[in-house]
Amino acid sequence: MxxxxxxxxxxxxxxxxxxxxxCRNERKIPRGKWGIKLTEVGPxxxxxxxxxxxxxxxxTELCDLCSERVAKGExxxxxxxxxxxxxxxxxxEELAEKMATKGKKVAxxxx
Amino acid sequence: MTxxxxxxxxxxxxxxxxxKEWMEQKDGCYTVRTCGWSPPGDHPVGCGMxxxxxxxxxxxVEGDPxxxxxxxxxxxxxxxxxxxxHHPQRITYPMKRVGARGEDKWQRIxxxxxxxxxxxxxxxxxxxxxAESIIVFGGTGREACLYYxxxxxxxxxTPNVCYPLSGWSCYGPRCAITDYILGAGYPEIDFxxxxxxxxxxxxxxxxxxxxxxxxxxxxxxxxxxYGHSLIDLMKRGAKIISIDPRINWLGTRxxxxxxxxxxxxTALALxxxxxxxxxxxxxxxFVEKWCYGFDELKVRVQExxxxxxxxxxxxxxxxxxxxARVIATSKPxxxxxxxxxxxxxxxxxxxxxxxxIIAITGNLDVPGGITLGPPAALLGKWRVETRSELSEELWAxxxxxxxxxxxxxxxxxxHPDETLDTLETGKPYPLxxxxxxxxxxxxxxxxxxxxxxxxxxxxLEFNVVQDCFMTPTAMAFADIFLPLPTFAEHDGVVITHxxxxxxxxxxxxxxxxVGECKSDIExxxxxxxxxxxxxxxxDNVEDFFSDQLKxxxxxxxxxxxxxxxxxxGYTYHKHEKGLLxxxxxxxxxxxxxxxxxCSTLFELWGEDPLPYYKEPHYSPxxxxxxxxxxxxxxxxxxxxxxxxxxxxxxxxxLREITPDPIMEIHPDTAASLGIxxxxxxCMENMFGKAKEKAHLTPTIHxxxxxxxxxxxxxxxxxxxxxxxxxWESNINTLIPHKHIGKLGFGAPFKSIICKVYKVD
Numbered sequence: 128m129x130x131x132x133x134x135x136x137x138x139x140x141x142x143x144x145x146x147x148x149x150c151r152n153e154r155k156i157p158r159g160k161w162g163i164k165l166t167e168v169g170p171x172x173x174x175x176x177x178x179x180x181x182x183x184x185x186x187t188e189l190c191d192l193c194s195e196r197v198a199k200g201e202x203x204x205x206x207x208x209x210x211x212x213x214x215x216x217x218x219x220e221e222l223a224e225k226m227a228t229k230g231k232k233v234a235x236x237x238x
Numbered sequence: 239m240t241x242x243x244x245x246x247x248x249x250x251x252x253x254x255x256x257x258k259e260w261m262e263q264k265d266g267c268y269t270v271r272t273c274g275w276s277p278p279g280d281h282p283v284g285c286g287m288x289x290x291x292x293x294x295x296x297x298x299v300e301g302d303p304x305x306x307x308x309x310x311x312x313x314x315x316x317x318x319x320x321x322x323x324h325h326p327q328r329i330t331y332p333m334k335r336v337g338a339r340g341e342d343k344w345q346r347i348x349x350x351x352x353x354x355x356x357x358x359x360x361x362x363x364x365x366x367x368x369a370e371s372i373i374v375f376g377g378t379g380r381e382a383c384l385y386y387x388x389x390x391x392x393x394x395x396t397p398n399v400c401y402p403l404s405g406w407s408c409y410g411p412r413c414a415i416t417d418y419i420l421g422a423g424y425p426e427i428d429f430x431x432x433x434x435x436x437x438x439x440x441x442x443x444x445x446x447x448x449x450x451x452x453x454x455x456x457x458x459x460x461x462x463x464y465g466h467s468l469i470d471l472m473k474r475g476a477k478i479i480s481i482d483p484r485i486n487w488l489g490t491r492x493x494x495x496x497x498x499x500x501x502x503x504t505a506l507a508l509x510x511x512x513x514x515x516x517x518x519x520x521x522x523x524f525v526e527k528w529c530y531g532f533d534e535l536k537v538r539v540q541e542x543x544x545x546x547x548x549x550x551x552x553x554x555x556x557x558x559x560x561x562a563r564v565i566a567t568s569k570p571x572x573x574x575x576x577x578x579x580x581x582x583x584x585x586x587x588x589x590x591x592x593x594x595i596i597a598i599t600g601n602l603d604v605p606g607g608i609t610l611g612p613p614a615a616l617l618g619k620w621r622v623e624t625r626s627e628l629s630e631e632l633w634a635x636x637x638x639x640x641x642x643x644x645x646x647x648x649x650x651x652x653h654p655d656e657t658l659d660t661l662e663t664g665k666p667y668p669l670x671x672x673x674x675x676x677x678x679x680x681x682x683x684x685x686x687x688x689x690x691x692x693x694x695x696x697x698l699e700f701n702v703v704q705d706c707f708m709t710p711t712a713m714a715f716a717d718i719f720l721p722l723p724t725f726a727e728h729d730g731v732v733i734t735h736x737x738x739x740x741x742x743x744x745x746x747x748x749x750x751x752v753g754e755c756k757s758d759i760e761x762x763x764x765x766x767x768x769x770x771x772x773x774x775x776x777d778n779v780e781d782f783f784s785d786q787l788k789x790x791x792x793x794x795x796x797x798x799x800x801x802x803x804x805x806x807g808y809t810y811h812k813h814e815k816g817l818l819x820x821x822x823x824x825x826x827x828x829x830x831x832x833x834x835x836c837s838t839l840f841e842l843w844g845e846d847p848l849p850y851y852k853e854p855h856y857s858p859x860x861x862x863x864x865x866x867x868x869x870x871x872x873x874x875x876x877x878x879x880x881x882x883x884x885x886x887x888x889x890x891x892l893r894e895i896t897p898d899p900i901m902e903i904h905p906d907t908a909a910s911l912g913i914x915x916x917x918x919x920c921m922e923n924m925f926g927k928a929k930e931k932a933h934l935t936p937t938i939h940x941x942x943x944x945x946x947x948x949x950x951x952x953x954x955x956x957x958x959x960x961x962x963x964x965w966e967s968n969i970n971t972l973i974p975h976k977h978i979g980k981l982g983f984g985a986p987f988k989s990i991i992c993k994v995y996k997v998d
Contacts, residue, residue: 138491139469139472139473141456141466141469141487142487142879143313143314143456143879144314144879144880144895145311145312145313145314145317147314147895148314148317148318148891149312149317151891152298152299152317158890158891158894169490170485170487170490170935170936170937171936172936176495178485178489178490178937179490180487180490180937207300207301207303207310208300208301208310208311208312208317209311210311210312210313210456210465210466210469211466211469212309212311212466212469212470213469
């Protein structure tokens with residue numbers, strides 16, 4: 128059976144923290160711990176007309192891909208609330224195809 | 239036809255995007271669908287969400303996927319709403335002060351007692367000093383923006399409603415400029431918000447370019463524009479041009495970045511016009527048919543060749559030429575003008591120039607360009623129009639109205655700077671009573687030199703404050719504190735853009751009750767019934783809203799609840815169809831009936847009719863002597879995801895993400911000053927000083943620093959002199975009073991000078 132994963136399109140992750148808080152609400156995670164945590168790379172100037180500045184949220188041990196929600200036909204809470212609609216959930220093969228189509232600045236996590 | 243039939247027809251027209259049931263029972267709890275508007279959260283963005291209530295408590299908030307604009311997405315401010323609603327420090331009962339002002343001594347009272355005290359004091363002050371001695375202060379962007387006008391005009395009966403921000407530097411200037419130049423409601427980029435089927439609507443076109451001019455909507459959701467619509471549009475191929483002194487995150491995704499010197503935007507706009515006009519890249523047909531004063535503008539822009547503009551703005555002349563060509567030749571292009579237009583004494587000329595660029599490149603009122611609201615605000619009747627409750631004689635006493643006609647013609651308020659002068663001098667008459675409606679403006683939010691306002695406001699004899707929490711402003715001045723409910727706790731409506739280009743009207747539904755809070759409209763009605771009952775015939779808010787909604791939308795309040803969101807739809811090219819003018823003739827609702835590239839009214843009011851550049855009052859160029867002491871340019875006010883101005887400082891989840899006020903400084907500048915990442919530093923100039931934590935970043939120019947606003951510390955002592963540490967990081971103390979443009983608009987919140995040094 129296929130595994131499920133979490134796709135992050137970090138071209139469009141705006142660093143809004145909604146995934147962190149939505150996850151904490153859903154999984155009732157205490158302060159100081161996170162089910163998914165935003166990381167930041169940059170900002171720095173790559174060349175005269177290019178900048179690097181990426182946010183990438185990383186799911187942790189506490190992430191169960193919202194199994195209860197998903198069983199009810201809902202999206203994982205982070206995917207549901209992501210302001211940039213930069214997250215996706217599904218079987219890893221499907222997500223891999225989406226990654227290949229997107230072609231850049233995209234990552235997948237299998238927590 | 240009954241109201242419900244009309245609602246059903248509308249539902250059919252919009253494809254029943256949201257289901258009829260707005261309240262649902264589920265596993266021992268219930269959910270209520272609603273649209274949000276501060277307090278707490280944001281401008282009238284009206285994000286759709288479901289509130290989960292269990293045992294009388296708000297336990298969870300979920301984004302509503304049926305909402306056509308927010309589509310299930312939700313920001314951290316609403317995701318942490320339960321912490322705000324049930325916060326132990328919230329004030330949920332009326333209180334009266336039992337100590338001296340500034341002492342933290344209060345007593346809980348009943349609403350009846352509160353009304354008795356307020357009515358007696360109001361009548362006494364009116365009798366002794368006249369109704370004009372009462373002043374209502376309103377804050378930025380909160381729901382109260384709909385209600386502080388009727389509170390002042392129809393309930394209290396004063397002509398003085400004040401938005402205290404120096405130069406009215408938020409939204410008002412852009413609305414006024416649009417009134418005078420285009421004769422229309424607010425110009426917003428076309429993000430397909432008017433259509434239930436959004437970007438798929440056959441009428442719609444995705445903009446080729448979106449110019450973000452002094453604006454970062456991802457955090458600010460300005461005026462009701464849903465910020466992350468920009469991401470939707472980028473995914474659909476729109477490219478970004480970022481004009482900003484900081485390279486913000488969107489700037490790193492932009493096709494072009496124009497990192498200009500703060501406060502020099504108008505020179506840049508005139509430089510762009512120079513290229514567009516001289517290279518003959520403008521839309522001849524639109525200019526000939528619909529513009530007035532093109533020849534005069536053409537002469538004026540000759541003074542701004544790209545070489546000269548580069549010297550002023552630091553933007554390379556080649557970039558100016560390239561971007562001007564892109565804007566003029568890529569259709570449609572949408573320019574989104576930001577708060578930087580308002581927070582600039584030269585901002586009227588900037589706004590005028592930006593509207594000129596939009597117009598002469600043929601991007602006005604076209605799909606994917608700039609949408610225009612109608613001249614009259616949607617549902618405006620119960621707001622500014624309630625001034626008809628006042629006699630002409632009383633209305634003429636409005637502070638600053640006569641001296642500042644460009645402001646008082648477009649806006650129904652006092653002149654903010656003139657109001658501070660009146661408080662300080664007692665001229666033309668003394669002010670005696672203040673009503674602070676959702677405004678915490680001694681915190682660095684909507685006032686310049688809040689320390690000066692603080693001293694001046696002490697002269698008021700009697701004050702009422704409405705808010706959710708005890709704030710520095712309430713602690714300093716309230717005699718009576720009236721508790722406000724959050725949007726989860728009352729019925730209401732959300733109107734994006736305050737009705738001046740309404741994308742939609744959303745239903746705000748009461749989901750629970752906390753303590754004895756009363757909403758702005760409940761306060762207006764209950765106070766109005768006691769002081770001016772003829773103006774307030776309604777017995778409950780549902781009837782009030784139904785009476786307001788029916789004439790404009792054809793539905794009552796319950797029908798609005800059932801459709802959830804009402805999108806009025808949109809018609810392009812209104813000027814061709816006679817839809818902008820009261821006489822039904824084609825053209826624009828201006829003096830000449832055209833887009834006024836040369837303004838008839840500016841000239842009438844003693845201002846140059848054409849846009850021009852003026853150097854900031856204080857800058858390394860205009861005040862080189864002072865700049866030796868204060869060598870850095872200070873710009874302020876960029877938003878974060880975790881607060882709406884001074885809101886949310888006491889919310890644990892949000893404070894964990896943003897614990898401290900952050901100032902941004904270039905690593906080279908920081909190194910030369912011995913400042914390291916995370917050091918506390920002081921920014922100081924000839925007017926004031928503020929302490930923030932340094933963040934070193936290459937996204938800011940080495941000669942510029944940026945400071946955050948809205949900071950106070952709910953965890954610090956409440957009583958004077960601390961007032962929750964309000965003077966520690968008060969960046970607005972560095973912004974001078976009454977350094978405004980000739981027409982009364984714009985203050986230098988985004989371009990002042992300062993020095994920076996490390997502190998403990």
